[in-house]
Amino acid sequence: xxxxxxxxxxxxxxxxxxxxxxxxxxxxxxxxxxxxxxxxxxxxxxxxxxxxxxxxxxxxxxxxxxxxxxxxxxxxxxxxxxxxxxxxxxxxxxxxxxxxxxxxxxxxxxxxxxxxxxxxxxxxxxxxxxxxxxxxxxxxxxxxxxxxxxxxxxxxxxxxxxxxxxxxxxxxxxxxxxxxxxxxxxxxxxxxxxxxxxxxxxxxxxxxxxxxxxxxxxxxxxxxxxxxxxxxxxxxxxxxxxxxxxxxxxxxxx
Amino acid sequence: xxxxxxxxxxxxxxxxxxxxxxxxxxxxxxxxxxxxxxxxxxxxxxxxxxxxxxxxxxxxxxxxxxxxxxxxxxxxxxxxxxxxxxxxxxxxxxxxxxxxxxxxxxxxxxxxxxxxxxxxxxxxxxxxxxxxxxxxxxxxxxxxxxxxxxxxxxxxxxxxxxxxxxxxxxxxxxxxxxxxxxxxxxxxxxxxxxxxxxxxxxxxxxxx
Numbered sequence: 001x002x003x004x005x006x007x008x009x010x011x012x013x014x015x016x017x018x019x020x021x022x023x024x025x026x027x028x029x030x031x032x033x034x035x036x037x038x039x040x041x042x043x044x045x046x047x048x049x050x051x052x053x054x055x056x057x058x059x060x061x062x063x064x065x066x067x068x069x070x071x072x073x074x075x076x077x078x079x080x081x082x083x084x085x086x087x088x089x090x091x092x093x094x095x096x097x098x099x100x101x102x103x104x105x106x107x108x109x110x111x112x113x114x115x116x117x118x119x120x121x122x123x124x125x126x127x128x129x130x131x132x133x134x135x136x137x138x139x140x141x142x143x144x145x146x147x148x149x150x151x152x153x154x155x156x157x158x159x160x161x162x163x164x165x166x167x168x169x170x171x172x173x174x175x176x177x178x179x180x181x182x183x184x185x186x187x188x189x190x191x192x193x194x195x196x197x198x199x200x201x202x203x204x205x206x207x208x209x210x211x212x213x214x215x216x217x218x219x220x221x222x223x224x225x226x227x228x229x230x231x232x233x234x235x236x237x238x239x240x241x242x243x244x245x246x247x248x249x250x251x252x253x254x
Numbered sequence: 255x256x257x258x259x260x261x262x263x264x265x266x267x268x269x270x271x272x273x274x275x276x277x278x279x280x281x282x283x284x285x286x287x288x289x290x291x292x293x294x295x296x297x298x299x300x301x302x303x304x305x306x307x308x309x310x311x312x313x314x315x316x317x318x319x320x321x322x323x324x325x326x327x328x329x330x331x332x333x334x335x336x337x338x339x340x341x342x343x344x345x346x347x348x349x350x351x352x353x354x355x356x357x358x359x360x361x362x363x364x365x366x367x368x369x370x371x372x373x374x375x376x377x378x379x380x381x382x383x384x385x386x387x388x389x390x391x392x393x394x395x396x397x398x399x400x401x402x403x404x405x406x407x408x409x410x411x412x413x414x415x416x417x418x419x420x421x422x423x424x425x426x427x428x429x430x431x432x433x434x435x436x437x438x439x440x441x442x443x444x445x446x447x448x449x450x451x452x453x454x455x456x457x458x459x460x461x462x
Contacts, residue, residue, distance in 0.1 A: 003423060004377040004397055041447075046377055072275060077399060077445045094268050099304075099401075099445065121268060122305030124373040124401040167373045167401075198375050221371065251377045251397040 004251045005215045005243070006046035006222035007236055008200060009229040011036055011070075013082075014054045015062035018230065031230060033066050038073040040229065043236040046251055048074060049170070049224060051102070052082030053145065064096045071097025079127055079170075087116050094121060102170055104129040105143040108150055108157070111164055118165025127200075128166035130154055132187055133174040139187050146174040154187070155194050162197045169199045170224065176204030180228070183210055188218035200224050208234065208242040215248045260461060261296035263323065264288045265303075265313035269444060273302045273336065276444040276451060282458050290322035297331055298461035299323075303338025304442070307363065307404065308350035310338045324356060330435045332461040340431065340438035341406055349404045359416060359431060359438075360409030368424030372403045378421050378441075380429050386418035388430055388437055388456050396449040398429075398441035405440055406431070 011018045011033045018031045037048055050070055052063040060083070067080050080093045081102030090101045101121065107113050107128060117126045131146045132139040132154035139154035158169050171191055173184035183201045192199040198221035201214045205225040214220045228234040240250045260277055264270055264286040277284050277300075287293060301323070303310050314320045327333050335343055344355045347363035355363070366374055377397035382389070405427030408417050412426055419430035421440065431438045437457060443450035 002378070003374070006376050071272070075276065075279075075445065075447050075451060077401070077442075095271075097271060099269065099272070119306075122309075123403070124375060125268065125305065168375060196371055197373070198371050221376065 002249060003221075004046070004249050005220070006200075007044075007211070007240060007250065008047045008049055008222050008224040009036070009040045009045050009236070010049040010051060010202070010224050010226045012051050012053050012226060013063065013066055015052065015059035016066050019053065034069045034073060036230060037070040040236065041074050041076055044240055044251070045076060045236055046222070047077045047079060049079045049102070051080070054082070064092055067093060067096035067098055081127070081129065085113070087120060090117055090121070094125070100125045100127050100168070102127040102129045104131065107161065108141060108143050108152065111160065114161055114164040114166050118167070123165045123167035123197075126166050127168045127170050128158070128161035129170040129172065130158055130161070130191075131172045131174050134187070138190070142174055146172075146177070155190055158191045158195050162195045166197060168197055169195060171199055171201055173203035177202070179204050180206035182206070183214040183218060183220070183223065185213060185218040188214060188220050192219035192221070198222065206233065208239050211239060211243060212246045212248060215243070259297060260284045260458070261292070261299045262286050263293065263299060263301045263319070265310060265317070265319070267302045267304055267310070267338070269304045269336070269442060270302045272442075272444040273300060276454055277458070280451065280455050280458060288317060290318050293319060293322040293326050296326055298333075299326055299331055300334045300336065300457075301339035301342065302336045302444075303342070304401065305338065306349065307338060307341055307347045308353060310342055311350065311353045311355065314342070320356070324358065327358060327436060332457065333436050334457045335436075335438035336444070337402060337440060337442060340428070340440050341404065343431070343436065343438055344406050345409070347404060358436065359406075359433065361407050361428070362409070363404050363406050365404055366402075366424040366427065370424040372424075374400050374402055374405075374423045376400065377446075378423060380419040380421055381426075382419050383412065383417050384415060386430055386432060387460055388432065388439065388453050389419060390456050392449050392452050397446070398439075398443070398449060399445040400441045402440065
C-alpha cells in the first residue's frame with residue numbers, strides 16, 4: 001500500500017479547441033476539450049492538465065470559459081496554465097475551477113511569482129512547469145514554448161522552484177516532446193532525485209513500456225501525455241492495466 | 255424545509271466550487287454562508303478547505319465564525335470537514351503553531367515525516383480501523399485523492415473509536431474521523447472519482 005503513480009492526459013488548447021504540437025510547432029486540431037475531459041474522467045485518468053498555448057492575450061476569456069466547462073465534467077483534479085503572469089491571472093483560473101495552477105516562462109522571468117502563488121493557494125496548488133533541453137553537461141531551461149534558451153540549469157531551477165514553494169514539477173523534455181520515442185529517463189531521474197516534491201514526466205510517450213520505464217527508471221511520480229490519448233493510440237484504462245501487470249502501482253479499478 | 259439542503263461554510267477555500275458541483279451531481283441543494291447568522295441556521299454543514307491552515311483559522315476568527323461553528327457542531331447537526339476542514343477540528347497545527355484549532359477532537363496536526371516527497375499528492379489507499387458510515391459500500395482497496403503536507407495525529411492514538419481509517423504516507427495519519435454527528439476526511443472526496451462521490455452520498459444520507 002502506497003501512493004499510486006498517476007497517469008495524466010494533457011489538453012493543449014488554443015482558447016477553446018485542443019491542439020497538439022509536434023516539437024512545439026505545426027499545430028493540428030485534436031478536438032473538443034469538454035468531450036475529451038469527460039472521456040478521460042470516465043476512463044480512469046488520475047488528473048487532467050489544460051494548457052493554453054494561444055499566443056494572444058485576447059483568447060484569455062475563451063480559455064477561462066473552457067476551464068469552467070472542463071471543470072464541470074471532472075471528479076478528478078484539474079491543473080490549468082499557460083500565460084499565467086500574475087496573481088490575478090492565477091485567481092481567475094482557480095475561480096474558473098482549477099485545483100492547481102502551472103507557471104513556466106513567467107516564473108523564470110520573476111521567480112517570486114512562485115512564492116506569491118504558494119502563499120495564496122498553498123504549495124499543493126502550484127506546479128512549476130519546466131521545459132528542459134539537453135546540453136553537453138546536463139539540461140538547460142527553455143522558455144516561450146521551448147523556443148528560447150535561458151542560462152538556467154534545469155536541475156538547479158527545479159530545486160529552487162521547490163524551495164520557493166512549488167508543490168510539484170511538470171517536467172517536459174523539449175528533445176523528446178512529440179517524437180513518441182519515449183520519455184527522457186536521465187533527465188527525469190536527475191530532477192526527481194534532486195527535488196523534495198513530486199515530478200510529472202512529459203514528452204515523448206507512445207508505448208505502454210515507455211510509462212513502465214519512466215516510473216521504474218526515471219523515478220517519476222506521474223506521467224503526462226497528450227496526442228496518444230486524444231487519438232486513442234493508447235487508451236488509459238488499458239495502459240493502467242498494463243502498468244499493474246508490470247508491478248507499477250496505479251489506481252485500478254477506476 | 256428540504257432535508258438535503260447542505261450549508262457550505264465559505265471562507266474562501268479554493269475547493270468550495272468543486273464540492274458544490276459534486277453535491278449538485280448527487281442531487282443535493284446547497285447554500286454558501288460566510289456569516290455567524292448563516293451558520294446558526296444550518297441544518298447540515300460542510301467545511302471544505304485546501305491550502306494553508308492559517309488561512310482557514312484566521313478567516314474563522316476574522317469573520318466571527320469560530321464560536322458559531324463550534325455551537326453548530328455542538329447542536330448536533332451533521333458536519334463534514336474536508337482536508338483543512340478535518341485539521342481544524344484538532345487542537346493545534348504545526349503549520350501555524352501560534353493559532354488555536356477548534357479543539358473538538360483530541361490530537362494535533364503535524365508535518366508528515368519520513369523519506370517521502372511532500373506534498374502528499376495523489377491517490378492513496380486507506381487502512382480501515384473500525385466501521386465507518388462515510389465509507390459504507392466502498393471497496394476497502396479504493397483510492398482517494400490527497401493533497402497536503404500536514405495531517406492529524408489522534409491524541410488518543412489511532413486505535414481510538416473516532417479514527418475510522420488512517421493512511422500511511424511517511425507516517426500514519428487520520429484519514430477518516432467520525433464522532434457522533436462529526437465526520438471528517440483528510441482526502442478530497444470531491445476529487446476522488448466514484449469512491450469520493452460515494453463518500454459524499456453517504457454524508458447526504460446521514461444528513462437527510
